[in-house]
Amino acid sequence: MITTAVHEREHYLNQSYGIKSWLLTKDHKRIALLYLFTVTLFFFLGGAFATMIRVELLTPTGNFVSNDTYNKLFTMHGVAMIFFFLIPSIPATLGNFFLPMMIGAKDLAFPRINLISWYLLVIGGLFALFAMLAGGVDTGWTFYTPYSTTYSNSWVIATALGIFVAGFSSILTGLNFIVTVHRMRAPGMTWSRLPLFVWSNYATALIQVLGTPVLAVTIILLFCERVFHIGIFDPALGGDPVLFQHLFWFYSHPAVYIMVLPAMGVISELVSVFSRKPVFGYHFVAYASMAIAVLGFLVWGHHLFVATQSVYAGLVFSFLSYFVAIPSAIKVFNWTATLYKGSISFATPMLYAFGFIGLFTIGGLTGLFLAALGFDVHVTDTYFVVAHFHYIMVGGTIMAYMGGLHYWWPKMTGRMYPEGWAKLSALVVFLGFNLTFFPQFILGYMGMPRRYHVYPDEFQVLHVLSTAGASVLAVGYLMPMVYFVWSLKYGAMATANPWGASGLEWKTQSPPPLHNFDETPIVTEEAYDYGSVIGEEIHVG
Amino acid sequence: MASDAHVHAHEESLALREQFDTAAQQKDASTLGMWIFLITEVMFFGGLFLAYTVYRHLYAEVFAVASSSMNVYYGAANTVVLLCSSLTMVLAVRAAQLGQKKAIVLFLILTLILGGVFLGVKAFEWKEKFDEHHIPGPTFHLDGVSSSEQGHAQLFFSLYFAMTGLHALHMVIGAGLLLYLILEARKGIFTAEYNTPVDLIGLYWHFVDIIWIFLFPLLYLIDRHLKR
Numbered sequence: 174m175i176t177t178a179v180h181e182r183e184h185y186l187n188q189s190y191g192i193k194s195w196l197l198t199k200d201h202k203r204i205a206l207l208y209l210f211t212v213t214l215f216f217f218l219g220g221a222f223a224t225m226i227r228v229e230l231l232t233p234t235g236n237f238v239s240n241d242t243y244n245k246l247f248t249m250h251g252v253a254m255i256f257f258f259l260i261p262s263i264p265a266t267l268g269n270f271f272l273p274m275m276i277g278a279k280d281l282a283f284p285r286i287n288l289i290s291w292y293l294l295v296i297g298g299l300f301a302l303f304a305m306l307a308g309g310v311d312t313g314w315t316f317y318t319p320y321s322t323t324y325s326n327s328w329v330i331a332t333a334l335g336i337f338v339a340g341f342s343s344i345l346t347g348l349n350f351i352v353t354v355h356r357m358r359a360p361g362m363t364w365s366r367l368p369l370f371v372w373s374n375y376a377t378a379l380i381q382v383l384g385t386p387v388l389a390v391t392i393i394l395l396f397c398e399r400v401f402h403i404g405i406f407d408p409a410l411g412g413d414p415v416l417f418q419h420l421f422w423f424y425s426h427p428a429v430y431i432m433v434l435p436a437m438g439v440i441s442e443l444v445s446v447f448s449r450k451p452v453f454g455y456h457f458v459a460y461a462s463m464a465i466a467v468l469g470f471l472v473w474g475h476h477l478f479v480a481t482q483s484v485y486a487g488l489v490f491s492f493l494s495y496f497v498a499i500p501s502a503i504k505v506f507n508w509t510a511t512l513y514k515g516s517i518s519f520a521t522p523m524l525y526a527f528g529f530i531g532l533f534t535i536g537g538l539t540g541l542f543l544a545a546l547g548f549d550v551h552v553t554d555t556y557f558v559v560a561h562f563h564y565i566m567v568g569g570t571i572m573a574y575m576g577g578l579h580y581w582w583p584k585m586t587g588r589m590y591p592e593g594w595a596k597l598s599a600l601v602v603f604l605g606f607n608l609t610f611f612p613q614f615i616l617g618y619m620g621m622p623r624r625y626h627v628y629p630d631e632f633q634v635l636h637v638l639s640t641a642g643a644s645v646l647a648v649g650y651l652m653p654m655v656y657f658v659w660s661l662k663y664g665a666m667a668t669a670n671p672w673g674a675s676g677l678e679w680k681t682q683s684p685p686p687l688h689n690f691d692e693t694p695i696v697t698e699e700a701y702d703y704g705s706v707i708g709e710e711i712h713v714g
Numbered sequence: 715m716a717s718d719a720h721v722h723a724h725e726e727s728l729a730l731r732e733q734f735d736t737a738a739q740q741k742d743a744s745t746l747g748m749w750i751f752l753i754t755e756v757m758f759f760g761g762l763f764l765a766y767t768v769y770r771h772l773y774a775e776v777f778a779v780a781s782s783s784m785n786v787y788y789g790a791a792n793t794v795v796l797l798c799s800s801l802t803m804v805l806a807v808r809a810a811q812l813g814q815k816k817a818i819v820l821f822l823i824l825t826l827i828l829g830g831v832f833l834g835v836k837a838f839e840w841k842e843k844f845d846e847h848h849i850p851g852p853t854f855h856l857d858g859v860s861s862s863e864q865g866h867a868q869l870f871f872s873l874y875f876a877m878t879g880l881h882a883l884h885m886v887i888g889a890g891l892l893l894y895l896i897l898e899a900r901k902g903i904f905t906a907e908y909n910t911p912v913d914l915i916g917l918y919w920h921f922v923d924i925i926w927i928f929l930f931p932l933l934y935l936i937d938r939h940l941k942r
Contacts (some may be wrong), residue, residue, distance in 0.1 A: 280733035282743040348750045356743040357733070386754045390761035394876065403850045405765060410865030416768060420761055661886035693735070 181667055183589070184684045185245070199284035200687065202293040205270035207291050212266065213256050213654075215298065218305075219253035220647065222246050227609075227643040230444050230636045243626040244311035244325065251314025253305075257298050259570055260428060263435035264295070264381075266347055267577045268374045270585060272350060274678035274685065276366045277359025277694040282352040285344050293342035304328035313624065315425070318406035318417040322398040329399060337392045341550030343431070347381030350374055358676070361696035368676055368700050369445075369458050373438030376462035380427045380434075380469060387439025389411035391417065400533030415481050422473035430469040432566055433533075434462055436573030440526050440695050443576050444508045446674045447523035448515025451701035454507045461500035478549050487546055494544035501537050505530060520596035520672070529605045533548050535562060539614065554624070557617025563610045565589045575602065575653065582657065583667030590660045594652060602649035608642025675701055723869055732775065741910050748914040752921050755884075758924055762880070766873050766932060773866040778937040779858050780870035783848065785839065789934040792835050793926065799828035802924045807916045810899075810909035818899045818912065826892045828887055843871070850875070874933055881929060884922045893917045 185202045188194075195203060226246050238246065253584045281287050304310050310332040312321040321329050332386040354367070354375050367375075372510060382454055395417065397403045404410030445452045452458055474482055474490030482490075509531055517523070539561040543549050552558060582590050612635040617623075621632050628636070670679040675698075681690050773887040793867045806821035845854045848871050856867040895915055898904070904912055 233869050251877035278733065282733065283747060284731075286732060299863075319872070344754055346752070348747060351750055352743050352747045354738060355746055377853060382750055383757055387761045390758050393880070394761070395764070397876060403876070404869050405872055405876075410868055411769070411773060411863075412769065412869060413772075416765060420764070679875065688732070 176534075178478075179602045182682065183686060184233050186240070186587075186684050187688050188687050193304055197288075199280070199288055199584045201269050201273050201281050201284065202685065202689075204284075204287050204291050206353035207265050207296070208261060208265040208269060211291070211294060211298065213690050215253050216262075216303075216650075217654075219287070220260055220650065222250035223530070223643065224647065226250060227640040230628075231640050233628050233630050233633050233636075234383050235626050238626070240626070241311060241347055242309075244313075244624070245309035247264055247307050247624055248310050248313050249307065250299060250344075252310070252332060254369040254566075255314055255428070256339050257294070257301060259566055260343055261294055261339075262432075262570065262574050263439060263577065264350070264374055264377055264431075265291075266349065267439065267581060267661075268377075268435060271347070271581060271678050272371055272374055273353060274681070274689050275371050275676055276354065276357060276362050277677050277690065277696060278353060278357035279693075281349045283349050287349055290342040290345035290349070293345070294339050297335040297337070297342065300331050300338060302335075304331035304335065305590050307331070315388070315421060316395060316417075317421075318395070318398065318414040319408070322395060322406055332393045333395055333564060337389055340389050340392075341559040343381045344349070344385045344389075347378035347385070350378040351382065356379075359694050362677075363454065363696075365459075366696055366698070366700050367459070368438075369434075369441035369452060369455070369462075370438035371543055373434045373441070373462045375381060376466040377431050378433045379463075379466050380431050383470070384424040384431070385426040387420060388428075391420040394420075415477065415615055418475070418477055418480055421517030422476040426476060427466075427469040429562070429565065431466050432570045436529065436533075437462065438568040439573040439577040439580075440508060440529050441521045442674075442676070443506075443526040443580055444511050444530075445701045446580070446672050447518050447520055447526070448512050449518075449673075450511055450515040451699070451703060452507060452591060453510035453513075454503070455700065457503050458507050461503045464500040465497060468493065468500070468539065471545075472497060475549070478546060479553050486571070487714055491546045491549075493545055495541065497544075498537065501533075503535075505534055513572065516680075519596075520579075521590075521592060522576040522580035524596060524599035524603075525579065528599065528606075528634050529572040529576065531595075532564050532572060532603075532606065536564030536568055539564065548670040552617055553624055555617035556613040556621045559623045560613035563613070568606055568610070570710055572602070572606075575599070578653070578657075580672070581678075582660070583671045584678060584683045584685070586664075587663060587667050588660045589671065590664060590666030591652075591656050594656045598649050598652040598656075601645060601652065604641050605645030605647075605649045609639050609646050610642070612636070612638045612642070626673050675703060735869050737907075743796050744910050744914060744916075748917050752826075752917065755925075758868050759877075759880070762873065763928070763932075767878070769873065770838055770936070771871050773863070773869065776859055776863050776866040777870050780856060780867045781933060783846070783856065784874075784934045785842070786934050787843035788835055789830060789838050789930050793930050795832045795835070796923050796926050799825050799832070802828060803916050803919045807909070810904045810912040811906060811920055813904075815902050815904070819896060822892055822896045822899060822912075826889060826896065827888050829892065833882060833885055833889075836878065839869040840875075840878075843875075873937070877929055877933070881922065881925050884925070886934065888915075888919050889894050891918065912918055 181227075185200055197205065198204060226236065226243070229235065229243060229246070231237075233242065254381075267288065273279070307328055309327055310325075310329055311327045312325050312329055316329065316333065355373060356647050361372070394405050396404050403408045405413045406414050408414060425669070441452050441458055472490060474486055475494045478487050478491075531547055543552070543558065543561060579590060579595055583587070614638075616635045619632070621628055667683040669682050671683075672679070677694055677696070678685075680694060730737055730740055734743065759765070802821045802824040804823060806818050809817035809821055843849060847853050850868045850872045853863065854868050857862065859867045890913065895912060898911065
């Protein structure tokens with residue numbers, strides 16, 4: 174160490190060593206890596222549950238796990254994936270690392286709060302893990318009352334408290350991002366020069382700050398109801414179980430946009446860099462993020478079309494849900510228009526971006542089907558819904574997350590990943606994903622209900638296809654795991670700007686120094702100004 | 715040695731944190747952060763206010779009867795106590811801005827005492843509810859309400875305890891923050907140039923006060939229009 178330290182340039186990874194230098198770090202870049210490690214763990218945990226679900230569904234009879242175990246499997250899959258992977262995934266890892274760098278800041282506004290928020294996620298995660306190991310929870314990730322409050326004999330409280338604590342992690346991250354974007358921008362970094370990744374994380378942060386506290390108070394009420402039987406959700410005392418659904422979805426529908434808005438931000442970056450053109454209609458894409466954040470709060474009732482909601486409320490929620498399609502479509506059209514006459518390169522991140530655009534479009538359009546009252550009643554609680562939201566969350570968010578990880582990996586680690594393997598993994602993920610989830614649209618339309626593991630024989634072919642796809646998908650996700658770790662030691666050294674990208678994060682070394690920039694950058698150009706970087710080398714494998 | 719550590723701690727809290735360029739930027743960021751935190755608190759209590767609205771709408775008359783069992787004098791007294799504590803808090807903030815180091819400590823202690831009085835009265839009220847079997851549960855009973863509507867009356871008290879309980883929890887946290895401020899202020903840390911913590915904890919204290927301003931009429935005064 175002593176011999177190499179003399180020659181090696183100082184950066185955030187070699188500034189200090191030892192477990193304490195990580196667990197007590199206030200550096201947003203190191204905290205981002207802590208998050209990366211944590212959410213990856215939960216991703217593979219959630220993936221393990223998904224694997225068991227798909228194995229069980231190979232045959233029409235329940236012969237791999239019992240009914241009760243199956244209930245626990247899909248619940249814990251949802252809890253692990255949504256609250257401990259998808260929600261923190263892009264904002265807390267890529268956002269944490271790059272939001273300050275993209276605006277030319279030394280760190281987030283509140284580095285200590287940033288570290289605390291990671292600890293909160295870990296503590297919440299431990300609660301949830303404890304519940305899973307102690308015997309699991311079987312309410313579905315939605316915790317609907319009165320089952321969760323009165324009848325379930327599983328670890329509802331431990332899991333709910335885990336989600337409660339993790340919620341504060343999300344709130345603090347959002348708070349930190351909002352203040353950082355308002356107060357920490359480098360000179361010349363005006364709002365209309367912000368990279369679109371920053372815009373979308375800002376919009377996400379607004380949802381985190383406004384929505385998550387409602388989930389928190391809902392969990393407190395759930396806790397009081399289950400432990401003290403206070404009656405808030407208990408019809409026997411005049412309470413209304415559907416009130417829980419309203420409160421839950423008031424957070425959990427916007428939470429879908431917590432998951433997908435940052436993904437959209439990643440795609441804006443990727444499409445621009447790998448077409449070597451500014452994003453078409455920058456302001457429309459930026460304001461579309463804000464519009465999605467606002468509209469997201471007005472559509473929760475479309476989860477209650479069959480749950481005692483009045484016809485008039487249903488009509489209004491259906492109508493409002495269609496509006497979400499407008500800003501979403503603006504983004505898709507503008508990404509596509511960015512490609513037009515662009516100098517497109519098919520590097521791995523761009524392959525993931527293409528995957529995102531296609532899959533998100535399918536997920537979004539089927540969302541319109543579900544926003545339609547009549548059709549939704551037909552497919553409520555079927556695999557059609559399951560397929561729809563997996564197209565958004567897996568086909569959308571995880572595709573973008575993987576694309577972003579590949580794109581920024583050289584900056585984060587100073588190493589290049591192996592391009593050939595990475596391209597192969599992108600292809601495998603895309604094929605595996607479609608094989609897994611497209612059959613589920615058909616299954617759902619034919620009437621296969623979600624959350625059942627016993628089904629009529631005629632559904633078996635489609636279920637077998639889906640399980641086969643899940644196996645392919647698993648390979649696709651394990652490959653990056655292997656070559657990312659491999660690249661840490663054997664990957665080619667990354668230059669400061671391997672993609673010839675225009676953002677501020679590429680104007681400092683890879684990996685960045687402790688305070689990101691040797692001196693505070695002064696911004697004089699619009700975002701994605703590819704006129705000025707056109708001469709630089711681009712290394713694409 | 716001890717005084718060395720003291721001086722060091724002093725400089726540490728005054729120092730500009732390394733992520734900021736100027737003291738003004740640091741103060742702006744902290745203030746904005748506090749306001750956003752208070753917005754999350756509004757949403758947090760908002761869920762309870764929604765539940766209250768729903769059930770008051772469904773069971774308006776039972777809620778009015780249940781509310782009439784509240785002791786409005788305790789509630790009113792506590793309202794006065796809290797409003798006074800907000801006054802002393804704002805005087806502490808003003809003393810900090812003027813750099814009057816002794817006055818800061820004095821007003822913070824007064825605020826803490828008033829907060830303590832509020833919590834004391836609240837604890838006394840809860841004890842009464844316990845004695846009167848107004849605690850939700852198997853032994854719950856409220857006079858003047860038919861047996862079929864006991865459940866609805868219980869909902870009122872569930873909401874009462876959830877809302878005043880969470881409010882009291884915020885008061886306890888506020889008292890802890892005041893204690894921290896008093897200890898810091900006694901070291902003479904807050905000056906006309908550096909008083910952000912006093913300012914921000916003041917904002918929090920006022921917020922908790924405002925929550926009570928909504929809770930008091932909603933829980934204590936809703937039967938006042940009824941003829942007795």
